[in-house]
Amino acid sequence: MNDKRNRPEWVPDEPSDSFTTEIVKGKHHSNPSTTKRKFVKRKERTTEEFVQGIKNGDRTILAQAITLVESNAKRHEDKAQAVINEILPYTGNSVRVGITGVPGAGKSTFIESFGSYLCEQGYRVAVLAVDPSSSVTGGSILGDKTRMESLSRNKNAFIRPSPSGGTLGGVNRKTRETMLLCEAAGFDVILVETIGVGQSEIVVRSMVDFFLLLVLTGAGDELQGMKKGVMELADSLVINKADGDNKQRAKVARGEYNRILHYLQPATRGWSSKAYTVSALYHEGMEEMWKIVMRFVETTKESGVFWERRNAQTKDWIHAMIKDYLETAFFTHPAIKSQLPVLENKVVEGHVNVTTAVKALIDLYET
Ligand SMILES: Nc1nc2c(ncn2[C@@H]2O[C@H](COP(=O)(O)OP(=O)(O)OP(=O)(O)O)[C@@H](O)[C@H]2O)c(=O)[nH]1
Ligand SMILES: [Mg+2]
Numbered sequence: 001m002n003d004k005r006n007r008p009e010w011v012p013d014e015p016s017d018s019f020t021t022e023i024v025k026g027k028h029h030s031n032p033s034t035t036k037r038k039f040v041k042r043k044e045r046t047t048e049e050f051v052q053g054i055k056n057g058d059r060t061i062l063a064q065a066i067t068l069v070e071s072n073a074k075r076h077e078d079k080a081q082a083v084i085n086e087i088l089p090y091t092g093n094s095v096r097v098g099i100t101g102v103p104g105a106g107k108s109t110f111i112e113s114f115g116s117y118l119c120e121q122g123y124r125v126a127v128l129a130v131d132p133s134s135s136v137t138g139g140s141i142l143g144d145k146t147r148m149e150s151l152s153r154n155k156n157a158f159i160r161p162s163p164s165g166g167t168l169g170g171v172n173r174k175t176r177e178t179m180l181l182c183e184a185a186g187f188d189v190i191l192v193e194t195i196g197v198g199q200s201e202i203v204v205r206s207m208v209d210f211f212l213l214l215v216l217t218g219a220g221d222e223l224q225g226m227k228k229g230v231m232e233l234a235d236s237l238v239i240n241k242a243d244g245d246n247k248q249r250a251k252v253a254r255g256e257y258n259r260i261l262h263y264l265q266p267a268t269r270g271w272s273s274k275a276y277t278v279s280a281l282y283h284e285g286m287e288e289m290w291k292i293v294m295r296f297v298e299t300t301k302e303s304g305v306f307w308e309r310r311n312a313q314t315k316d317w318i319h320a321m322i323k324d325y326l327e328t329a330f331f332t333h334p335a336i337k338s339q340l341p342v343l344e345n346k347v348v349e350g351h352v353n354v355t356t357a358v359k360a361l362i363d364l365y366e367t
Helices: 001-007 032-042 047-055 059-070 075-091 107-120 142-146 149-153 168-184 200-205 246-264 287-301 305-332 334-348 356-367
Strands: 097-100 125-130 156-161 189-194 210-215 236-239 274-279
Touching: 047 059, 047 075, 047 168, 059 075, 059 168, 075 168, 097 107, 097 168, 097 200, 097 287, 107 125, 107 149, 107 189, 107 287, 125 168, 125 200, 142 287, 149 156, 149 356, 168 189, 168 200, 168 305, 210 287, 236 246, 236 287, 246 274, 274 287, 287 305, 305 334
Parallel strands: 097 189, 097 210, 125 156, 125 189, 210 236, 236 274
Antiparallel strands: none
16 A cells, blocks of 8 residues: 555556556665654545545546555445545546457557547546456556556546456446546546456446447458347447558448348447548547547437446346355355355265255355
């Protein structure tokens, strides 16, 4: 915890090879014992200080509030929830955009380019990431500060790496709560990056208004190999790297993707998802993409779909948290921990059937 105070807010908690930036504190020559005492005794911010700071758009306090939300300590949890309760009336006013795509599709480059464009237009942009693997690998998104170099220096942008550690459910809650804090701090657009593999894109789809799938051309059978499921989640499909030699191919791919999209279930009722080409590296197509997002928001607000989705997302979140809570409670229950392996073995050896074993465990849990 103390160590954190010497670091910029955006440096990840976990040690990582890909990230070595650290601000080294100047030497102190006063009595070390008093320095230490002062250090430890520094008062924790009150709920009110957090709330005011966030509402004033104070980035340091916002970052500290996010750290509080990400903490797994019970003491922090209570305060984090109190802060969120207070700022709730100031949330919900942003446009929430999810960005997914296979590794290397150019998500970070796109966010750098798109985010910078939005800042130029006068918007305040927060960039978050959902990367459940970050606790294991050190996180690919952690290195993104280097790829989002100019955006991270922009005073209208705020970049926060994925919370490290914990389950996808934990990352889900933390990201959603972080989103609320950013909205209360006055950010107009929230961009959430996630890798398009596994479950994390579904989690991100469940927390954003507009979902953008970044794809590439070139890899011959990418169209076939592409998961139809991911395409069905997308409100627009963006073919990146439409520059140089690749420009023509990107145009062809756009036609092919549009044909496929035509036959798929629309991700959002009343909105037909289309394919576009951009070059994130050369900042081409950003204005067009923003126009599409704005048209989407306008269309869905008019039809009511926008609010229906937000309400449904909130309800889903409640359900997801209940499941998460119960699952943890069940598997960490002492009686379950001791009896589960025993019953597993009995089932495997053919002495007990699965349903009977499960019922016995649940009885054990409920008593
Ligand atoms: N030519 C060209 N290269 C691009 C473009 N966008 C991204 N790249 C390059 O593609 C590579 C991957 O880009 P990233 O932005 O790191 O991709 P990512 O999707 O965030 O990757 P992960 O975070 O690893 O999942 C980098 O070398 C970029 O410079 C583009 O529009 N045109
Ligand atoms: Mg990236």
